[in-house]
Amino acid sequence: xxxxxxxxxxxxxxxxxxxxxxxxxxxxxxxxxxxxxxxxxxxxxxxxxxxxxxxxxxxxxxxxxxxxxxxxxxxxxxxxxxxxxxxxxxxxxxxxxxxxxxxxxxxxxxxxxxxxxxxxxxxxxxxxxxxxxxxxxxxxxxxxxxxxxxxxxxxxxxxxxxxxxxxxxxxxxx
Numbered sequence: 001x002x003x004x005x006x007x008x009x010x011x012x013x014x015x016x017x018x019x020x021x022x023x024x025x026x027x028x029x030x031x032x033x034x035x036x037x038x039x040x041x042x043x044x045x046x047x048x049x050x051x052x053x054x055x056x057x058x059x060x061x062x063x064x065x066x067x068x069x070x071x072x073x074x075x076x077x078x079x080x081x082x083x084x085x086x087x088x089x090x091x092x093x094x095x096x097x098x099x100x101x102x103x104x105x106x107x108x109x110x111x112x113x114x115x116x117x118x119x120x121x122x123x124x125x126x127x128x129x130x131x132x133x134x135x136x137x138x139x140x141x142x143x144x145x146x147x148x149x150x151x152x153x154x155x156x157x158x159x160x161x162x163x164x165x166x167x168x169x170x171x172x173x174x
Contacts, residue, residue, distance in 0.1 A: 009045040016054035019063035024070075039075030051083040052091075059088040059110070062095050062102055071113045078115050085122035089115045093127040096137055104137050111144045118145055 008027055015023040031037040042054050058066040070076055079087045089110055096103025117127050128141040
């Protein structure tokens with residue numbers, strides 16, 4: 001059977017596995033360059049056994065060109081979980097153990113795109129727990145975790161300030 005009869009779901013998984021950006025862009029064109037349809041296709045397509053999304057596959061294999069295009073598609077879930085509860089970031093860290101420089105570059109971009117390094121997989125491990133002897137990558141993930149915790153602290157303080165600044169009961173009596 002030829003590739004011609006493959007569904008968009010099969011094609012997007014193949015594009016992720018092979019870093020085939022031409023196929024990815026062809027699918028995008030067939031979907032009328034509609035980011036909503038394309039993000040829905042990417043978000044709902046999973047491998048049967050592993051439940052890996054196209055983004056999982058590309059991160060696991062270090063397929064940066066595919067990842068780069070996907071990160072620019074509005075609405076794509078950046079932290080979906082596979083059957084083991086791993087996010088694409090977990091798999092990118094594992095890839096980085098074999099390819100430190102390329103993997104670091106990918107992870108830096110995943111974090112810039114909003115990937116959350118605090119997510120635990122089913123083994124209760126964060127991506128940082130999979131690092132083998134890579135101080136630079138460990139520092140990157142620790143910094144990202146710290147930045148996210150600061151953002152949440154600021155959000156909480158702003159909410160508390162808004163509540164304090166709201167009208168009180170005595171103000172409404174006048």
